[in-house]
Amino acid sequence: MDRWPRLAVIAVFFVHGFLFASWTAHIPQLKQHLGLSDGRLGLALLGAPIGSVLAMVVAARILPRVGSGPMVRLALLGYCVSGPFIGLTGSFGTFFIAFLLWGFFQGMLDVSMNTQAIAVERFSGRVLMPGFHGSWSSGALVGAVIGASAVGLGVSLSEQLLVLAVPCLLVVGWLTTRMIPDRRPADDREPSVGARDGRHGVLQRELIVLGCIVFADMLCEGAAADWAAVYLHNSMHTTPLVAGLGFALYALAMLAVRLSGNRLFTRFAARRVLPLLAAVATLGFAGGLLIDRPVSVLVGFALLGAGLGSVVPMTLRAAGAVDNVDTGRAVASVAGCGWAGYVVGPVVIGALASATTLHTALFLIPVLTATVAVGTGRRRMRRSARPAGAGRVVRALATDSFGVHPDGPCTAIEPFCPAPTSTSTSTSTATGAGAGASDTDLVEW
Numbered sequence: 001m002d003r004w005p006r007l008a009v010i011a012v013f014f015v016h017g018f019l020f021a022s023w024t025a026h027i028p029q030l031k032q033h034l035g036l037s038d039g040r041l042g043l044a045l046l047g048a049p050i051g052s053v054l055a056m057v058v059a060a061r062i063l064p065r066v067g068s069g070p071m072v073r074l075a076l077l078g079y080c081v082s083g084p085f086i087g088l089t090g091s092f093g094t095f096f097i098a099f100l101l102w103g104f105f106q107g108m109l110d111v112s113m114n115t116q117a118i119a120v121e122r123f124s125g126r127v128l129m130p131g132f133h134g135s136w137s138s139g140a141l142v143g144a145v146i147g148a149s150a151v152g153l154g155v156s157l158s159e160q161l162l163v164l165a166v167p168c169l170l171v172v173g174w175l176t177t178r179m180i181p182d183r184r185p186a187d188d189r190e191p192s193v194g195a196r197d198g199r200h201g202v203l204q205r206e207l208i209v210l211g212c213i214v215f216a217d218m219l220c221e222g223a224a225a226d227w228a229a230v231y232l233h234n235s236m237h238t239t240p241l242v243a244g245l246g247f248a249l250y251a252l253a254m255l256a257v258r259l260s261g262n263r264l265f266t267r268f269a270a271r272r273v274l275p276l277l278a279a280v281a282t283l284g285f286a287g288g289l290l291i292d293r294p295v296s297v298l299v300g301f302a303l304l305g306a307g308l309g310s311v312v313p314m315t316l317r318a319a320g321a322v323d324n325v326d327t328g329r330a331v332a333s334v335a336g337c338g339w340a341g342y343v344v345g346p347v348v349i350g351a352l353a354s355a356t357t358l359h360t361a362l363f364l365i366p367v368l369t370a371t372v373a374v375g376t377g378r379r380r381m382r383r384s385a386r387p388a389g390a391g392r393v394v395r396a397l398a399t400d401s402f403g404v405h406p407d408g409p410c411t412a413i414e415p416f417c418p419a420p421t422s423t424s425t426s427t428s429t430a431t432g433a434g435a436g437a438s439d440t441d442l443v444e445w
Contacts, residue, residue: 051103130261281307
């Protein structure tokens with residue numbers, strides 16, 4: 001029953017990463033074409049992240065009214081159409097505006113596709129978010145290879161993005177017509193405990209904590225993306241090829257963890273798995289910096305990618321289950337914190353490096369991953385009481401947070417509760433109104 005909606009989400013995630021990664025190989029040529037210095041290039045490249053943050057603000061207001069399916073189609077159209085204009089710019093100002101517009105639609109698509117992913121996961125009654133984000137990582141990997149090949153063949157950025165956008169828009173656009181409606185707070189027939197107590201909206205404690213976790217995670221990702229090659233090449237004096245392996249190993253390790261995440265988080269409690277993975281990232285990256293050899297640093301970046309690979313998908317999954325707030329608004333708020341971290345990360349590392357050394361500045365990353373380990377391991381969400389048959393698509397027998405427990409249902413709601421196993425979904429309904437639903441809906445982390 002969930003095959004077509006699931007394929008649609010997988011395809012959209014793939015295209016999102018595919019198109020964006022395909023342009024990165026053109027950055028050196030674009031820099032030369034526009035005559036930008038390193039500093040001005042850095043400022044110009046802030047356009048897309050800033051546009052994405054702006055998109056989060058807009059999406060938080062529009063998405064609850066429109067729904068994730070129509071928003072995905074609108075954002076996908078804007079994303080595919082606006083991309084080729086980047087290569088047609090001839091100055092810093094026009095590039096920044098074009099890149100900001102592309103980033104805006106990228107951010108819109110990011111929020112809406114994650115909101116739809118949560119709806120599909122609820123509908124299917126299985127853990128799917130890590131796999132969806134694994135599709136994004138797969139698309140980014142394929143896009144990077146195609147972009148590098150296009151540069152080698154002398155294909156311009158505009159030509160490349162136009163050629164790639166046409167099949168993406170036609171095929172994936174058609175698949176998005178199979179997407180399903182979102183669950184809305186209005187579907188619940190009675191106010192929850194949180195609503196009666198006045199705890200609601202995007203400023204409630206649960207979303208603030210989740211936003212902080214994603215902020216720390218994406219700050220690390222932004223720092224790794226921008227500073228891995230710089231540190232390996234300039235500070236450790238490796239060849240450009242070896243320097244490029246730093247972020248490549250980070251991305252490949254993240255891809256591997258995400259593709260195995262559906263089974264991993266179905267079998268084990270995420271409140272235990274995520275802190276363990278974040279601890280691996282903390283010890284691995286800190287150890288690589290302390291040993292301070294090219295091989296150790298490369299291993300450190302790989303362990304960093306493995307340790308952080310599941311944080312964003314599982315945290316957005318948890319945000320979508322927070323009570324008293326629309327799923328799209330919750331996802332937009334938490335994702336906005338992540339994009340803010342991605343923008344701030346390289347700047348903070350650069351400022352610390354200027355005050356000390358880049359080697360010292362990079363120790364901020366294991367500090368933040370340790371914070372992620374603590375946040376994902378200790379955070380609990382409140383219970384949302386519901387009458388039988390009221391409003392929720394997925395009703396799970398769960399456990400100490402992210403995983404399935406053989407001893408019965410959770411006694412407290414935690415941000416990383418699992419989706420139900422096949423044996424526990426027999427009383428679930430795809431419409432949220434069937435008989436046999438449990439008296440309490442479990443927030444999923």
